[in-house]
Amino acid sequence: MNLTDTQFVAIQPSTAAEAAQERVSSAVDISIKQTWNLRSIAVIVAAWLLLQIGGLFTPGLLDDVDSIYTEIAREMLVRHDYITPYINGVRFFDKPPLMYWLSAASMRVFGAYDWAARLPLALGMLALLLAIYALGSRLFRDISPASTPDRGGFYAALAMATCVGPYLYTRFYIPDIVLTLWMTVGVHLFLIALDRIRKNRSALLPALGFAAVMALNVLTKGLIGLVFPIGFVIGYLALTRQIRLLSQLHLLASTTVFLAIAAPWHILAALRTPAIPLPPGLGLPARGGWAWFYLYNEHIARFLGKRIPHDYGQVPIPLFWLLSALWVMPWAAFLVPAIVTHIRDLRQRTAVTARRCEAALSLLLWAGLVLGFFTLSSRQEYYNLPAIPALALMAGGLLARADAGLPSARDSALRWSRWCLVPLSTLIAVVCGYFAITAPKPAPGTDIASLLAANPEFYNLSLGHIFDLTGAAMGLFRGPLVIVALAMLVVGPVSYILRHRGQLCAANLTLGVAMTFALLGAHEGLTRFYPIIGSKELAVAINHAGLQPADQIILDGELTSGSSLAFYTRHQLHLINGNVNGLWYGSLWPDSPRIFESEDSLRQLWAGPRRVFLFTYNPAVRQHDLDPYGASHILASSGGKTILSNH
Numbered sequence: 001m002n003l004t005d006t007q008f009v010a011i012q013p014s015t016a017a018e019a020a021q022e023r024v025s026s027a028v029d030i031s032i033k034q035t036w037n038l039r040s041i042a043v044i045v046a047a048w049l050l051l052q053i054g055g056l057f058t059p060g061l062l063d064d065v066d067s068i069y070t071e072i073a074r075e076m077l078v079r080h081d082y083i084t085p086y087i088n089g090v091r092f093f094d095k096p097p098l099m100y101w102l103s104a105a106s107m108r109v110f111g112a113y114d115w116a117a118r119l120p121l122a123l124g125m126l127a128l129l130l131a132i133y134a135l136g137s138r139l140f141r142d143i144s145p146a147s148t149p150d151r152g153g154f155y156a157a158l159a160m161a162t163c164v165g166p167y168l169y170t171r172f173y174i175p176d177i178v179l180t181l182w183m184t185v186g187v188h189l190f191l192i193a194l195d196r197i198r199k200n201r202s203a204l205l206p207a208l209g210f211a212a213v214m215a216l217n218v219l220t221k222g223l224i225g226l227v228f229p230i231g232f233v234i235g236y237l238a239l240t241r242q243i244r245l246l247s248q249l250h251l252l253a254s255t256t257v258f259l260a261i262a263a264p265w266h267i268l269a270a271l272r273t274p275a276i277p278l279p280p281g282l283g284l285p286a287r288g289g290w291a292w293f294y295l296y297n298e299h300i301a302r303f304l305g306k307r308i309p310h311d312y313g314q315v316p317i318p319l320f321w322l323l324s325a326l327w328v329m330p331w332a333a334f335l336v337p338a339i340v341t342h343i344r345d346l347r348q349r350t351a352v353t354a355r356r357c358e359a360a361l362s363l364l365l366w367a368g369l370v371l372g373f374f375t376l377s378s379r380q381e382y383y384n385l386p387a388i389p390a391l392a393l394m395a396g397g398l399l400a401r402a403d404a405g406l407p408s409a410r411d412s413a414l415r416w417s418r419w420c421l422v423p424l425s426t427l428i429a430v431v432c433g434y435f436a437i438t439a440p441k442p443a444p445g446t447d448i449a450s451l452l453a454a455n456p457e458f459y460n461l462s463l464g465h466i467f468d469l470t471g472a473a474m475g476l477f478r479g480p481l482v483i484v485a486l487a488m489l490v491v492g493p494v495s496y497i498l499r500h501r502g503q504l505c506a507a508n509l510t511l512g513v514a515m516t517f518a519l520l521g522a523h524e525g526l527t528r529f530y531p532i533i534g535s536k537e538l539a540v541a542i543n544h545a546g547l548q549p550a551d552q553i554i555l556d557g558e559l560t561s562g563s564s565l566a567f568y569t570r571h572q573l574h575l576i577n578g579n580v581n582g583l584w585y586g587s588l589w590p591d592s593p594r595i596f597e598s599e600d601s602l603r604q605l606w607a608g609p610r611r612v613f614l615f616t617y618n619p620a621v622r623q624h625d626l627d628p629y630g631a632s633h634i635l636a637s638s639g640g641k642t643i644l645s646n647h
Contacts, residue, residue: 040153041130043154043158043509044133047162047512052122052126056119060536064533065560072085072100073103083269085100088593096220103173128166129161135187137152138191139355139362140401155399156397164327164329165388168382180385183386186232189213204253210229215258228369231373235365273289273589274289275289315380317375335394336416341408366390432481435477435481436485439477441475448528468532482521487515487518531639531640532639535568535638551571551612553569553571554575554613555573557576561615578597603629606630606632612647631646632644
């Protein structure tokens with residue numbers, strides 16, 4: 001789709017009606033007090049407080065990436081080294097440092113607690129909700145009710161706060177929500193810059209802001225922080241045949257700001273970890289350092305699916321797109337009519353306002369860019385998160401049109417609520433209610449691991465353990481299941497009844513409130529499932545046993561099997577046959593600690609005078625193997641994991 005200057009009126013309106021619309025929709029020049037509604041902000045913040053701050057303290061850190069990222073931040077504080085990330089004393093090259101810096105700063109202020117480590121992610125989610133609210137209020141101001149010009153932004157932010165995906169992926173500390181924040185702010189700043197250019201005003205400030213946000217994006221998740229913002233700008237200008245406007249975006253000054261923020265860490269990281277000889281026969285270059293692993297292996301090779309080591313799953317393309325809709329549920333019920341409306345606006349661009357064309361092109365391009373990129377590259381379930389604000393804004397815009405009395409929007413929202421939202425939510429309510437009623441009640445003290453079916457082939461996926469659930473295990477989740485079942489009846493049938501009666505705002509608010517309860521129920525379910533995916537209880541048991549600096553904690557496997565032990569015990573972990581995946585490349589450096597044990601060295605340690613705590617999934621096998629070298633005692637068991645001690 002190529003739009004010429006005369007065809008696409010969002011850049012240069014030519015009619016009196018469009019010029020009048022420009023005067024009405026110049027949200028950039030209206031003060032925050034006039035544009036933002038305090039009641040809307042209060043509702044958004046209330047939802048954030050309940051869902052994000054309310055879930056900040058439970059459960060404990062998850063094993064794998066959640067505790068690895070927070071432990072890296074804690075080790076930065078201990079080492080006073082904020083350039084080279086270390087995990088368990090080993091150099092870690094996988095990710096850029098901004099998430100570590102944020103967590104370290106929070107722990108510096110509040111102490112090295114798990115909730116303090118998570119706090120920056122919760123604050124990032126609040127910033128994201130407000131950014132979506134601001135962008136939606138701008139894009140949909142002309143189609144929202146006159147009395148509530150922020151309605152599109154409000155509904156979009158409410159959808160983002162209460163939909164499935166963003167909530168799930170703020171339960172553990174990963175950078176994707178922060179990446180999503182920078183993308184949202186970047187899109188808004190670019191559109192502001194275009195507004196200023198159109199009005200013959202300087203776009204310097206928004207251009208510099210865009211460059212700064214892009215630099216923060218790169219420091220959050222690497223070079224993908226360049227791909228999406230630049231791809232959006234080039235795509236938008238190319239589709240509107242406005243490439244010449246690049247010269248008015250102050251590229252030299254913007255590049256200077258970008259490099260001033262993003263370059264120092266990259267330069268220092270390369271200097272502090274220069275290339276060293278690498279072992280042959282592993283697919284590695286003859287020499288490599290931080291630059292080879294981070295710039296090539298972690299970016300280009302990962303995109304091509306050739307990263308070394310290949311320690312991540314690959315979501316099939318159809319499932320990736322299906323999850324993109326699932327993550328926006330229940331608000332995804334309004335996506336199809338919203339997308340159809342945006343496509344129609346672009347096709348009939350001479351008959352609609354400039355702002356509607358801008359909204360249509362921006363949101364379709366934004367979502368298509370992110371989803372299309374990961375369709376062509378390696379992908380995991382949550383790589384689509386940067387597209388979710390665009391989808392939430394589409395849904396929010398449709399609901400704002402319905403509130404404004406547009407018949408097509410009202411009819412579409414009602415129809416899709418009846419034929420999509422009601423059946424799906426009712427089905428979920430029936431399934432949850434069935435298991436809540438029929439699942440056998442476990443005996444007191446039952447370890448959840450004894451009720452699950454192991455499916456290790458799914459564990460490379462972030463939500464792989466969900467496939468372990470069985471009917472017998474559902475008895476442990478009776479309370480959360482009841483909460484979700486009741487909430488789903490409100491999400492579907494109750495909100496539909498309100499919408500059918502014409503109480504549209506009440507229907508949308510009811511949908512948001514019901515989803516808040518559903519997500520809180522899901523959070524309680526996660527807390528009960530925690531022993532499977534986290535090891536805080538075992539770490540507490542080790543601490544209560546009087547852990548001393550000379551004692552050794554040994555994991556029976558790689559670090560991700562029990563990485564939360566390092567954070568909660570403040571103790572370096574040793575690993576049996578664990579020199580794989582995340583620690584493998586960093587272990588090649590001369591300063592790598594001697595933490596990698598073998599079966600023989602374990603037996604020697606077990607027979608020695610030092611106290612050893614062994615974390616294992618196979619206590620019977622280990623006891624049988626170690627008893628000839630020294631008595632083994634079970635210190636604690638939880639979630640199918642056991643701590644054995646030789647003293």
